[in-house]
Amino acid sequence: MDSLNDLIAYLEIEQDDKVLDLGCGAGGIAEYISDETGAHVTGLDNAASAIDVAMDRSGNKRDRLTFVQGDMNALEFPEHSFDQVISLDTIYWVADIDEALASIVxxxxxxxxxGIFIANTPQMDDSPSACEPRGTWVAKSLTKMGLDFDAHDYTESFLLFWPKMKEVVMDLYDDFVAEGNEVIFDSFMLDADEDYLPAAEAGKLRRYLYIVNAPDDLE
Ligand SMILES: C[S@@+](CC[C@H](N)C(=O)[O-])C[C@H]1O[C@@H](n2cnc3c(N)ncnc32)[C@H](O)[C@@H]1O
Structure with a gap:
């Protein structure tokens, strides 16, 4: 929650701003941002089931919350339609980072x-500079495009998150099975055991929030 509140502050999201949440999942974060700020948030996700859940849950807030099924790689909104765009742990799924950032901006x-949150692991970027805030694949692309940005480091809290996450997921194993969601349990465990925890142990796990200032003029 601290990092979300930081995100709202860094992006200066205010009442009646128009925000786009790329890869919003079931829309909990979009709803939180709108509740906290009074902004109009559009959540986009390619998972129809996630959009259905988000729409059902937020029906009484339709004046400031909307959810659409769509692909981050084929954005169809008009230019300059949002005050802020956020990508929270979703930029990994773009087909081409340079093209995606250009179309988002x-x-x-x-x-x-x-605002872009990423967790960087050696699996994502094994270059020696990838641990540095301005050395990740996302930062390199932002730099290449000449965009002005700040990087905020959330590694410390992220290192505490994954061991805790694994513990909680294991405690909830019976509930996952009862709901027929063992596949989600397996996916969390795989992420923990094969990605985040080994990267943390090797001292290579990083979490960054990039705050990018949209240019005044677009080429
Ligand atoms: C790790 S979840 C993050 C969800 C949410 N932003 C959060 O921080 O809790 C990634 C989300 O991105 C969505 N996603 C993946 N590829 C996508 C794409 N090409 N277009 C739109 N959404 C996508 C997934 O369906 C999923 O909801």
């Missing part, structure tokens, strides 16, 4: 901002 009004 086009959606933002001049003076608006983009």
């Amino acid at each position: 086009r959606l933002i009004k001049p003076g608006g901002r983009l």
Whole structure:
């Protein structure tokens, strides 16, 4: 929650701002941001079931919350339609990071901002500089595009998160099975055991929030 509140502050999200949440899942974060700020948040996700859940849950807030099924790789919103765009642990799924960032930035009004949370592991980027805030694959692409951005380091809290996550998921094993969701249990365990925990142990796990200032002029 601290990192979400930081995100709201860094992006300066205010009442009646228009925010796009790329890869919103079931929309809990979009709803939180809208509840906290009064902003109009559009959540986009390619999972129809997630969009259905988000729509059902937020029906009484339709004046400031909407959810659409769509692909981050084929964004169809008009240029300059949002004050802020957020991508929270979703940028991993773009087909081409340079192209994706260019099309995302086009959606933002001049003076608006983009917030990107990523966890960087050797699996994602094994280059020696990838541990540095300005050395990750996302930072390199932002730099290449000449975009002005700040990087905020959330590694310390993230290192505490994954062992705790694994413990909680294991405690809930029977519930996952009872719900027929063992596949989700397996996916959490795989992430923990094969990705995040070994990367943390090797001192290579990083978590960054990039705050990007949309340019005044787009080429
Ligand atoms: C790790 S979850 C993050 C969800 C949410 N942003 C959060 O922080 O809790 C990744 C989300 O991205 C969505 N996603 C993956 N590829 C996508 C794509 N090409 N277009 C839109 N959404 C996508 C998934 O369906 C999933 O809901």
